[in-house]
Amino acid sequence: MIAEGIRKAFRTASGEEAVLQGVSFALAPTDHVAILGASGSGKTTLLRILAGLERADAGRISLDDDDITDWPPERRRVVYMPQDALLFPHLSALENVLFPLRVQGISDADARERARPLMARLGLDAHAGKRPDALSGGQRQRVAFGRAILASPRVLLLDEPFGALDHAARSEMQSVFLDVVVEQSLATLFVTHDPGEALRIGTRWGHLAAGVLHLFHDREAFVTADRTGIPQERSFWASI
């Protein structure tokens, strides 16, 4: 995926507020780009534009050789996973996971066959028949993740997906996530406000502030850049 010069501004009572100011990046097929940014830095808007859920004021998005800037979300195969799992409340955990396969017209038996190993891999076997309101936060995220994987996305966009989980569940989900995306050779763009999570998940890193994206091409550059706040955090912990 290549994004070039993405711009977006929102109208507010006090005038126009620029949220993204010419964001550009390239995402290789097996890249895991972790973008660090504080609340209000434009992370969610960027992901929504890439997924086709919002229109950019300017810029171009291409995927493989297609210009997908004006494509509707359902045509892009770019799956967006927000912080709250947003499971379909009337469907069971398994039915949620099967949703993208049913959309593709795959028969129920085939869909279940394809979902079985993934359900086991995500530890959801025992919860397959449960409705979302009967699942824990971690289980709901696993279901949302399984559903996203079975959509066979060309790019998976994750918007602080583990932000609402407790420390243990979060750490466990990060491990599962890494194992599965590596196994499936997925390209992912992962936004977070947690430097530790960005370091654990990413193979490349970026920092978004005030709508401007700064990319780092190696881990050392990322952890030593003042703009990320990581050096300050490290010195804080070292001082204790």
Added chain:
Amino acid sequence: MKRILSVVMALFPVVLLMGLTVSWVDGWPTLARWSVLGQSGIPVQEGLWTSAGVALVVAAISTILGAGTARAMQASRWRSVLMPLAWLPWAVSPVIAGILFMVVYLRAGIDGTVLSVMLAHLVFSGAYAVVLMDGFWRRDVARLEETGRTLGASGSHLFAHVLWPAMRRPLMLVFAQTFLISWFQYGVTLLVGAGRVQTLPVLVFGFVGEANVYLAAMASLLLVIPPMLLLWVTRNEWTT
């Protein structure tokens, strides 16, 4: 215990009204007086069918219009102006609104008709349906739709597998509530119907005015039973 209590409470008005319609004076109570329902010149039967017809048509149209209008308003920049308009019919007293309708219908030449009564009821029921469905659309429905789209679902698939299952219950509740609003409407019906459209509430007040206790109780019973059946049929929707 709670179940028994709620059944007793629900049946209390029915039993009371039933008691008033049977004869206790000439020996054992009988349903002999109910035979007047079949006699000509006593318009209870006709009132029942008029009330049922008006309420069903009004509820059906209100539910469809309310769902569509509330949905369109979500995307409208004018939502903050339009929503207070939906509350307006309730801010104006039904009697005052009825007088306004009467003037308009007189000029249009449709006063005193079932159509005029339906149109007047629609203003109240339709506005209420918009308010109720606005609450539905403002929840996570739009985000669930977005999720479905990024997972590859087309418009028809989204409607069949995401929207309709989520909408079914609220639509049923809106239908039940708008039915009840129309079913029990008295002041507006009396003014707009000009005494020529005899719905059950109009008849009940007429019988009470004539001090005809038996017929008033009989008509009241007919007025109370259908809403109670409706509440019984939709009981799970109200309590969960």
